[in-house]
Amino acid sequence: MRIPIGLFGAVMGLAGLGLAARLAASVWPGVFRAPAYFTEPWVALGLLAFVALSAAYLWKIVFHTKSVVEEFRNPVTLGLCGALPVAMSLVAGGIGPYAPGAARILWWASFGVMLAFQILGLARILSGGVALEQLNGGWLILLVGGIVLPGPGLSLGLEEGARFTFGVSAVAAVPLTALLFYRALFGPPLPEPLRPTWFILLVPPSLIYANGLALYPMAEFLETLYFFGLALAAALLWAARRVLRWQFGAPWWAFTFPLDALAYAAARYAQDHPAPLWNALSGATLVLATLFVVLVLWRTLRNAASLRG
Numbered sequence: 628m629r630i631p632i633g634l635f636g637a638v639m640g641l642a643g644l645g646l647a648a649r650l651a652a653s654v655w656p657g658v659f660r661a662p663a664y665f666t667e668p669w670v671a672l673g674l675l676a677f678v679a680l681s682a683a684y685l686w687k688i689v690f691h692t693k694s695v696v697e698e699f700r701n702p703v704t705l706g707l708c709g710a711l712p713v714a715m716s717l718v719a720g721g722i723g724p725y726a727p728g729a730a731r732i733l734w735w736a737s738f739g740v741m742l743a744f745q746i747l748g749l750a751r752i753l754s755g756g757v758a759l760e761q762l763n764g765g766w767l768i769l770l771v772g773g774i775v776l777p778g779p780g781l782s783l784g785l786e787e788g789a790r791f792t793f794g795v796s797a798v799a800a801v802p803l804t805a806l807l808f809y810r811a812l813f814g815p816p817l818p819e820p821l822r823p824t825w826f827i828l829l830v831p832p833s834l835i836y837a838n839g840l841a842l843y844p845m846a847e848f849l850e851t852l853y854f855f856g857l858a859l860a861a862a863l864l865w866a867a868r869r870v871l872r873w874q875f876g877a878p879w880w881a882f883t884f885p886l887d888a889l890a891y892a893a894a895r896y897a898q899d900h901p902a903p904l905w906n907a908l909s910g911a912t913l914v915l916a917t918l919f920v921v922l923v924l925w926r927t928l929r930n931a932a933s934l935r936g
């Protein structure tokens with residue numbers, strides 16, 4: 628099977644949930660006697676998915692090169708290519724406590740691939756090769772995905788690299804997010820299979836806040852982005868209220884990591900502002916992210932089983 632590169636979003640959803648839960652565990656000390664029994668299985672699943680998908684995509688590169696080239700040429704799928712380096716960075720953060728040397732190598736690899744992909748994407752936009760109707764939430768993974776890398780990077784002691792990739796992507800987030808909202812208002816509606824990618828809009832406010840504050844502790848004004856993220860999440864969930872009727876496919880994984888990112892931001896805010904309300908929101912967003920990850924994982928496995936049958 629020729630897997631799409633966007634399927635690395637599955638790794639993002641799985642590993643991202645594990646990393647968000649690790650942070651949230653500090654908000655609820657003593658609630659779970661052994662929180663690692665919840666966090667580490669998701670990290671392990673992310674690692675296994677990354678290994679399996681990397682092997683499958685390498686096979687695709689060797690035997691179906693034209694299909695790979697088309698993914699990078701087609702503006703509709705080009706943005707989703709950013710899922711690969713983002714997934715690499717999250718896996719690096721996941722294995723950091725167990726194999727720090729290998730984790731740092733993997734993180735720097737994700738840094739290099741992300742930067743190369745971002746230059747490619749910017750070149751396509753500046754050359755006029757992307758029409759407004761071809762923009763989708765996947766482009767946020769490519770051009771803004773660098774705001775994800777600082778979380779794992781800082782845990783591995785790679786502050787300068789984290790600061791660089793955060794800066795590039797945080798700046799790109801402003802015009803790109805504005806364009807995507809403009810497209811949502813005035814452009815043609817996204818095809819149903821791609822509608823889950825709108826949830827990627829949650830990532831910029833969530834992680835520019837959480838990772839931006841980790842890099843720049845005095846930038847408390849970034850907390851307002853978390854509040855916006857909560858309101859945006861409510862709006863997106865309402866817009867997706869009939870999600871179970873939507874056609875299922877690989878883009879459904881776009882539900883998962885953005886909700887992980889929101890849970891990560893909620894845990895960070897609850898750490899800095901301990902109060903029942905913020906602790907409750909941290910728990911609620913983590914439960915929501917877990918439900919979506921479980922739903923999408925179950926439907927993915929069910930579809931795979933039916934194809935084999």
